[in-house]
Amino acid sequence: MSAYSLEARRAKPNGWWGMAVFVATEATLFGTIFGTYFYLEFRAPHWPPRGIEPPAVAVPLILAGVLVATTLPMWTAARAAIAGRAAAARRAIALALVVQAGYFAMQMQLFQDDLAKFTPSSGAYGSIYYVLLGAHHAHVGVGLLLDVWLLAKLARGLTRYRVTAVRAATFYWTFVNVLALLVVGAQLSPNV
Amino acid sequence: MRTSRLELLQWVGLLGAALVWTAQLVIGYGVADSRCTLAGQRWGLDLRTWEITLMVVAAALVLIAEGAAVAVFRATRDRDHNDPPPAGRHRFFSSAAVVGNVLFLVIVLLSGLGAVAHTACRQA
Amino acid sequence: MAVDVEIGAAGLERVGRLERIWREPSGLVGWLTTTDHKRIGLLYLFTTLAFFLAGGVEALLIRTQLAGPSEHVVGPGTFDELFTTHGVTMIFLFVIPITTGAFGNYLLPLMIGARDMAFPRLNALSYWLFLGSGCFIYAGLFTGHGPNAGWFDYVPLALKQYDPGHAVDFYALGLIFNGMSSTAAALNFIVTLFKLRAPGMSLNRMPLFCFAMLAVSLALIFALPPLTLDLVFLELQRNVGFHFFDPAHGGDPLLWQHLFWIFGHPEVYIIVLPAFGIATSIIPTFAKRKMIAFPLVALAELLVAFIGFGVWAHHMFATGLPLTTLIFFSAASMMVVIPSTIQVFAWTFTVTMGRPEFRAPLLFIGGFIAFFVIGGLSGIMFAAIPFDQQTTDTYFVVAHFHFIIFGAAVFPILGGLYYWFPKVTGRMYRERLAQASFWLTFLGTSLTFFPMHIVGLLGMPRRVYTYSGSLGWDAYNLAETIGAFILAAGLLVIAFNLVVSALRGEPSGRDPFHGGTLEWATSSPPPPYNFPVVPTVSSAYPNWDVHDRLEDARRLELGELVLEHGHETPAATVRDGTLDEILEMPSESPWPLAVGISVLLTFVMLLTAHYVTAGFCLALIALSLMGWHAKEPGE
Numbered sequence: 013m014s015a016y017s018l019e020a021r022r023a024k025p026n027g028w029w030g031m032a033v034f035v036a037t038e039a040t041l042f043g044t045i046f047g048t049y050f051y052l053e054f055r056a057p058h059w060p061p062r063g064i065e066p067p068a069v070a071v072p073l074i075l076a077g078v079l080v081a082t083t084l085p086m087w088t089a090a091r092a093a094i095a096g097r098a099a100a101a102r103r104a105i106a107l108a109l110v111v112q113a114g115y116f117a118m119q120m121q122l123f124q125d126d127l128a129k130f131t132p133s134s135g136a137y138g139s140i141y142y143v144l145l146g147a148h149h150a151h152v153g154v155g156l157l158l159d160v161w162l163l164a165k166l167a168r169g170l171t172r173y174r175v176t177a178v179r180a181a182t183f184y185w186t187f188v189n190v191l192a193l194l195v196v197g198a199q200l201s202p203n204v
Numbered sequence: 205m206r207t208s209r210l211e212l213l214q215w216v217g218l219l220g221a222a223l224v225w226t227a228q229l230v231i232g233y234g235v236a237d238s239r240c241t242l243a244g245q246r247w248g249l250d251l252r253t254w255e256i257t258l259m260v261v262a263a264a265l266v267l268i269a270e271g272a273a274v275a276v277f278r279a280t281r282d283r284d285h286n287d288p289p290p291a292g293r294h295r296f297f298s299s300a301a302v303v304g305n306v307l308f309l310v311i312v313l314l315s316g317l318g319a320v321a322h323t324a325c326r327q328a
Numbered sequence: 329m330a331v332d333v334e335i336g337a338a339g340l341e342r343v344g345r346l347e348r349i350w351r352e353p354s355g356l357v358g359w360l361t362t363t364d365h366k367r368i369g370l371l372y373l374f375t376t377l378a379f380f381l382a383g384g385v386e387a388l389l390i391r392t393q394l395a396g397p398s399e400h401v402v403g404p405g406t407f408d409e410l411f412t413t414h415g416v417t418m419i420f421l422f423v424i425p426i427t428t429g430a431f432g433n434y435l436l437p438l439m440i441g442a443r444d445m446a447f448p449r450l451n452a453l454s455y456w457l458f459l460g461s462g463c464f465i466y467a468g469l470f471t472g473h474g475p476n477a478g479w480f481d482y483v484p485l486a487l488k489q490y491d492p493g494h495a496v497d498f499y500a501l502g503l504i505f506n507g508m509s510s511t512a513a514a515l516n517f518i519v520t521l522f523k524l525r526a527p528g529m530s531l532n533r534m535p536l537f538c539f540a541m542l543a544v545s546l547a548l549i550f551a552l553p554p555l556t557l558d559l560v561f562l563e564l565q566r567n568v569g570f571h572f573f574d575p576a577h578g579g580d581p582l583l584w585q586h587l588f589w590i591f592g593h594p595e596v597y598i599i600v601l602p603a604f605g606i607a608t609s610i611i612p613t614f615a616k617r618k619m620i621a622f623p624l625v626a627l628a629e630l631l632v633a634f635i636g637f638g639v640w641a642h643h644m645f646a647t648g649l650p651l652t653t654l655i656f657f658s659a660a661s662m663m664v665v666i667p668s669t670i671q672v673f674a675w676t677f678t679v680t681m682g683r684p685e686f687r688a689p690l691l692f693i694g695g696f697i698a699f700f701v702i703g704g705l706s707g708i709m710f711a712a713i714p715f716d717q718q719t720t721d722t723y724f725v726v727a728h729f730h731f732i733i734f735g736a737a738v739f740p741i742l743g744g745l746y747y748w749f750p751k752v753t754g755r756m757y758r759e760r761l762a763q764a765s766f767w768l769t770f771l772g773t774s775l776t777f778f779p780m781h782i783v784g785l786l787g788m789p790r791r792v793y794t795y796s797g798s799l800g801w802d803a804y805n806l807a808e809t810i811g812a813f814i815l816a817a818g819l820l821v822i823a824f825n826l827v828v829s830a831l832r833g834e835p836s837g838r839d840p841f842h843g844g845t846l847e848w849a850t851s852s853p854p855p856p857y858n859f860p861v862v863p864t865v866s867s868a869y870p871n872w873d874v875h876d877r878l879e880d881a882r883r884l885e886l887g888e889l890v891l892e893h894g895h896e897t898p899a900a901t902v903r904d905g906t907l908d909e910i911l912e913m914p915s916e917s918p919w920p921l922a923v924g925i926s927v928l929l930t931f932v933m934l935l936t937a938h939y940v941t942a943g944f945c946l947a948l949i950a951l952s953l954m955g956w957h958a959k960e961p962g963e
Contacts, residue, residue, distance in 0.1 A: 021909045023901045026446045026523050033515045033549060041553035044590075048557070048572075048583065054237055054244035056578050133569035136578030143564070161954065173960040222634055229638050233656055240650040251652065285623050286867045289530035289904040296532035300627030303670070307631070311638075311663045318655035328651040328713055 027176035028183060035187045038151065042191055045144050049198050052136045059202055060137045064130045066202040071122065076196040079115050079152070080189045082108045086182040093178040098170045101178060102163060108185070109159040116152050123149065141199070148195045151188050158184065205279045207290055214294050217273030217301040221266040221308035228262040228312055232319060240325035252320050259316025266309045273301035332838070333881040335860075342884065343860050345892040350443070350856035352916055361916040363448035364856060368455050369434030370752075375459055376426035382466070383417035384819070386410050388812060391776075395809040397797035407793035408476040409495075413469055415479030416499065419599065420506050421462045423737050427602030428513050428548075429458060431744060432541050434752065436517060438847035438854060439535050441526025441863040441870070443897035444913050446519040449920050449956065450512050456924025457509035461502055464931055468498025475499035478791060480592060481562075483573040483584040488566045494935065496566065500559040501931050507552045508927065514548035517541055523899045526846075527889075527907040528865035535845045535868055536619060539626040540605025543633040547594045547601070550637065555591035558584060567937065582647060589640035597636040599733060600700075601629060603740035604671060607693050610740075610747050611675055613843040614690040615682030618869055621674045628667035635664045645716040654713060661711035668704060672697060687841075688762035692743025695770045699735020703728055706781065721791075724784030730777040742769065742822060749826060750840050754852040755833030757825050765821040772815025779804040779811075844869030849877060862889040862898055865905070895961070912961040919956035926952050 024032075053059045060066055089104035123145060132139045158181050165174050205213075235254045238244030276298035285296040335343065352358050352367070362368060390410050393401040402410065433451060437444055445451045468474055473494040477486045486496045521542050525534065534542075562584070564570035571577035573584050612619050619625055641649070641657040675697060684690065706728040710716045719725065749757050783804040788795060795801055839848040848871045850859050861884040864876040871877070884890060889898065895913045900906055926948040933942035 022906075023523065023899070023908045026519050026899065026911070029519045029522060030447060030450075030515060033518050037511055037515075037549050037553055040550050041557060044554045044557045044587065048561075048587070050234075051237075051583060051586070052572075052578065052580065054241040055580055056243050059243065061578065132564070133571065134577075136571050136580075139561075139564070139570040139572055139579075143561075143570075157950065161957075165957075171960060177957075225638070229656055229660070233653060236650070236653040236656075240652055285532050287532075288866070289532065293530055293532040293903065296623045296626075300623040303624060304627055304631055304667075307635075307663055307666055311635070311660050314659035314662070315656045318659055319652055322651045322655065325650040325652055327648050328645060328654050328717075 025176040025179070027173075027180045031180035031183045035183060039187065039191075042147065042194070045140070045147060046194065046198055049140050049144060052140055053201075056137070060130075061135055064134070064137060067126075067199055069200055069203055072196045072199060075115055075118060075122075076192045078111065079192045082111050082115075083186055083189045085111075086185045090179050090182040093166075093170060093175045096170060098166055101170070102166045105159055105162055105166070105178070105181075109156065109163070112152065112159065112185075113156055116149065116156060119145075119149055119152070144195060144198060148188075148191060151191070155181075155185055155188055205275075210276055210279060210294050211290060213272040213276045214297050214301075217269055217276055217305070218297045220269030220272065221301075221305045224262050224265040224269070225308045225311055228258050228315065232258050232315060236319060251324050255316055255319040259312060259319075262312045262316070263309060266305055266312055270302070270305035270309070273298050273305055277302050333878065335881070336885050338887070339860065339881075339884040342887060342890045342892045343855075346857040346860065346890070347855065349892070349895055352856065358916070360921055361452075361918050363444070363452050363914060363916055363920075365433050365437050365445050365448065365451055366752075366854065366856075368451050369430050369432075371455050372425055372429030372433060372458070375455075375462070376422050376430055379417050379421040379462060380426075383414050383422055384816060386414035386417065388816060390414065391809040391812040393793060394795070394805050396806065397795055397799075397802055399794055402793070404793045405476070408478075408791075409469065409474035411791055412475045412478055412481075412499070413465075416465060416475060416503070418733070419479065419595070420503065421458075421465070423599050423733065423741070424510065425458050426741060427599075427606075427737070428510070428517070428541070428544060429455065431602060431606065431741075431748075432513070432517060432544075435748070435847055436520060436538065436541060437524070438850070438858055439538055439845050440521065440524060440529060441846050441859060441865060442520065442524040443858050443891075445516050446524055447516050449914055449917050450516050452917070452920035453923055454509045454512035454516065456921055457505065457512065457927060460924055460928040460931075461506035461509060464505055464928065464935075465498055465502035468495065468502070473498050475502075480588055483562070483581045486562060486566075486584075487573065497563065497935055500563050500566075501935050504556055504559050505927065505931050507556050510548050511552055514545035517545040518549070521545075522902045524897060524911075525900050525905045526863050526865045527898060527900050528905055529870075529900070530905040531903055532623075533865060533868045533905070534626075536608035536622070536626055536629070537605040537845070539629045540601050540608070543629040544598050544601045544605075546630075547598050547633040547636070551591045551594035551598065554587045555595075558587035558591070561587075563934075582644070582649070585644050585647065586640070589643045590637070592643065593640040594633065594636045596729070596732070597633050599737050601633060603696065603737045604629060606740040606744040606747075607675060607696060608671075609843070609845065610689045610693050610743055611678050612682075612869070613747075613841050614687060615679045615684050616842070617678060617682040618844070619674060620678045620681065621670070622868065624670055625674045628671045631667040632664065635660055635667070639664055642710060642716065645710075645713045646720045651713070658711055658713055662708065665704060665708045665711075668700075672701060672704075688757070688759060688766055689743040689747035689841075691763060691766040692739050692746070695766065695773075696736055696739040696743070699731050699739060699773065703731030703735055707732065719784060721789055722784035723780040723788045723790060726790055727777050727780035727784060730780070734773055734777065739769075739773075742766075745822070745826065747841070748847075749829065750836030751847055751852050751854070753830050753833070754836055755829055756836045756840060757829040757833060761821065761825045765818055765825060768821060769815060769818030772811050772813075772818050775811025776808050776815055777811070779807050783808075839871070842871075844872045846870050849880075860884050860890065862891065914961045917956070919952055922952040922955065923949055 085104040085108040089101045092100035092104060130138050132142045162177060162181055232255055235249050238247045238249055239251045276294050280291055280295040283291045283295040285292055352362055352364055389402060393399050393407060475498055476495045477491055481499055484490055521538055561572040565572055571579045573579045573581050608619055608625060638660045639657050641654055642661045645654060746757055746762055783801050786801060788801050836852055838851055846863055849863060861880050863870060864879045866876055867873055891910060895915055896910050897913055898907055899909050899911050901908050926945055930942050930945035933945055
């Protein structure tokens with residue numbers, strides 16, 4: 013059996029489908045978080061409550077844009093992996109990882125800054141705000157671990173298994189990045 | 205009819221009504237919830253306009269899906285659902301979708317009419 | 329093969345090689361590292377039956393306490409734990425794992441002509457997570473912290489100020505844990521059904537049992553996240569000071585109910601759909617004809633699951649919500665019964681238009697149809713808001729859901745246990761004893777649950793630990809308790825029949841009932857590699873296609889798609905089942921057990937508020953996952 017030639021295969025690999033179904037559960041989870049956010053907002057006389065400022069718009073939007081941009085190197089990595097170019101795939105993932113890690117570090121800082129201004133125990137707004145952002149950051153964190161593991165695997169070259177792994181990881185990041193736009197949309201919606 | 209066109213119509217006929225009803229439920233419930241909660245009224249949505257428009261649009265789209273299902277059903281009238289794909293699969297999905305879409309149409313109409321038939325926001 | 333063909337020398341040599349490649353070690357290590365879907369199915373079967381026994385004991389204690397007015401068999405606190413744990417056990421630890429984990433796991437690859445599930449190690453992991461979650465919840469019960477706020481655990485009762493101690497934490501963390509098992513299983517089923525069907529089995533030729541499993545798996549994927557989130561919110565509010573459910577801080581107790589029932593209603597279809605799948609397997613076999621309106625029945629499975637996501641607030645008709653918002657759910661609830669009705673007509677016509685042979689499995693399906701019709705009728709009555717507001721939280725509801733869960737989910741399970749018993753053990757059960765066990769169980773079920781309709785309409789509320797003798801409920805309750813013990817006796821007869829037959833039954837042969845699906849085309853019990861050659865498929869009842877089964881024998885001799893040179897199974901395209909590639913499958917592995925243990929440790933640390941240690945356990949999970957993926961199949 014050749015290492016990774018895919019000319020014979022027409023359907024998406026099992027690993028890709030597995031990631032697709034996993035993404036479906038996570039998308040449902042986030043859909044439920046968004047639903048809860050707006051449900052609680054509809055019942056609040058003031059949102060955010062008096063004493064809490066609505067979040068600033070510029071920095072979260074820019075950061076979300078930066079994260080979405082990392083979709084490009086991930087897609088590049090997937091295409092390179094399918095074409096059998098291990099080094100190109102590794103470079104693309106490494107680039108994505110650096111930017112994503114920078115994004116994550118900045119978000120951790122902003123998260124801490126927010127906590128100094130209001131906490132989850134201040135009320136429903138704080139509670140759902142931190143669940144929304146925390147869940148998203150957790151998914152980014154898992155993505156970072158995936159990137160590192162992929163780089164370790166690809167250091168020894170490409171196999172059919174590893175090509176599927178890169179495709180699955182790209183699917184995951186595409187989902188997380190699209191989600192970033194929705195999360196920041198909900199986060200900033202009080203400004204509308 | 206060309207196979208690729210049948211393929212597209214098959215999926216529209218099978219999945220269209222389900223997606224349309226989902227949209228009507230989510231949007232219709234959201235509009236009703238905003239109208240009937242204190243803070244949601246900030247959004248200022250008129251219940252009757254939204255619910256009736258939603259029902260009419262949803263019903264129209266379900267009818268289109270039903271049309272697609274019927275078209276595939278008629279195009280495969282000399283086939284059996286056990287036949288090799290794609291024709292057998294087209295027959296299979298369309299014969300089920302023809303019935304399913306009627307069900308969704310009734311739900312869409314009942315929901316829309318129910319939402320406007322009662323005094324708005326009266327406690328159940 | 330549907331016709332027993334003599335295997336030639338070349339074929340025998342290939343089969344020998346398959347045997348050597350696929351056989352797993354016996355003994356404890358073999359079972360702890362198994363990735364064979366049949367072994368995992370059996371692990372699920374025995375574990376779920378143990379939980380069925382536990383839930384049954386809880387039920388008998390409940391019925392004993394309620395046998396007469398003002399009894400003192402158990403006190404109110406214990407009673408709360410009993411009905412909560414009974415509900416949680418029967419739903420999460422018995423009926424869902426037995427239909428998906430036991431029946432689904434064992435039968436699915438066989439029915440689609442595959443050698444294993446798409447992700448064999450994930451399959452093993454789903455079992456270990458299930459076992460861990462069950463032990464976790466019962467650890468709560470046995471340490472005096474049994475879940476006690478009802479199986480749907482409403483707030484504010486479940487909040488810290490009204491339910492201090494760990495009971496609710498065992499419930500919440502235990503169900504998150506359990507949900508991970510079901511999600512893993514559902515993911516595996518979906519990818520298996522999409523990709524691993526034998527070449528020729530296009531979507532329109534997939535057996536009805538598989539359509540039911542597809543519907544269940546899709547429903548699990550979309551229903552579990554709202555429950556998980558709800559439970560996370562509850563734990564965050566109870567233990568970390570978040571505010572989701574208390575109005576004083578901007579929360580809403582109805583948020584709990586919405587999220588719970590967005591999960592909870594699809595859950596009840598998840599309970600009943602596999603039972604439909606079992607029924608649609610048994611009926612054609614014993615009616616000796618194909619299912620009438622096959623495409624409609626297949627779609628009805630998926631429709632019920634889908635529409636079931638849009639009816640959740642019918643569990644909240646008495647909460648004071650505005651009619652304008654509730655009416656959507658009333659409309660959908662009235663219509664969700666239609667696909668089930670289509671199925672009932674299809675089943676009944678198939679039997680009456682066939683040449684039915686009323687052996688034990690078909691008797692249980694007959695009982696199932698009777699109970700399902702009655703339970704379905706009482707169910708649709710609740711779609712009318714005024715009626716619901718009178719009967720919610722009374723025994724009328726208890727009657728309805730027990731007719732559905734016991735009558736419509738457990739009866740097919742019992743029928744299925746008899747039906748596939750010869751396939752799994754290679755022996756026949758005792759037919760006359762089985763038929764007697766049906767009548768005893770049918771009588772017990774009817775006597776236990778039918779009077780609940782009446783006593784509910786007379787005003788008896790749910791979840792009361794006792795009642796006054798002056799209300800006129802005594803005779804009904806006594807009848808129900810007597811019925812419960814008759815039902816228990818019936819179940820014991822079934823268990824006796826199966827155990828004795830497993831030890832001493834007559835050899836059954838490959839296909840004692842002339843079933844139409846592929847599991848009957850291979851030996852009883854199936855070999856580790858399921859089929860000597862990947863089956864030829866050209867209809868939804870492949871075992872009745874004699875020509876195709878003769879073709880299998882020919883291909884075995886020639887070595888076409890025997891795949892005896894590796895641990896392999898074919899993958900096909902999703903829609904049309906065209907052969908796409910040959911997959912190298914993993915074999916025995918310790919990693920699923922390692923991940924399962926790490927997850928259990930994480931939940932124990934979360935329960936005992938050792939959050940830093942819980943973080944280390946998360947790292948353990950990550951390390952185990954890396955070990956899992958260290959060696960690639962084929963290396």
